[in-house]
Amino acid sequence: MENLSFACQIIVSVSVLYIWVFRYDNIILEFKHYGYSDLLRNAVGASKISISAIMIMGIWFNEVIVYASLSMAFFMLCAQASHLKVKNPIVKFMIFGNSQRSYSALMIITRPANRAPRPHLTVFGRTNNSPNLFLNQ
Secondary structure: OHHHHHHHHHHHHHHHHHHHHHOHHHHHHHHHHHOOOHHHHHHHHHHHHHHHHHHHHOOOOHHHHHHHHHHHHHHHHHHHHHHHHOOOOHHHHHHOOHHHHHHHHHHHHHOOOOOOOOOOOEEOOEEOOOOOOOOOO
16 A cells, blocks of 8 residues: 555656646636736746655655645636636546546545655765654754
């Protein structure tokens, strides 16, 4: 289950990064279709890209993965609500949509929240399960 969780973490993170970086033109059209402002689109994009980076970081630092997954799940639920708001066909956002796949994967990611830390990553000579990670003592 832990390997499945890591795989889902990477899949969700990379897919969100791909959509918000390389398919940004599609994002612009969708947000205009929903009637949302450019400021909201940019805030959502910055948040999702940051959360994706934190989810990747969660492979080594388990403490952040639950918060990142729940934050991403919140954005995915908001995306579902936006699709419902403009009355998109259910097939577009429930079966084939990226939001539903990502939301399902997020539920798998948050399940093993008590998995063992990965002590092989070191920062400033300390492992990730030692206190004061970024302080030089």
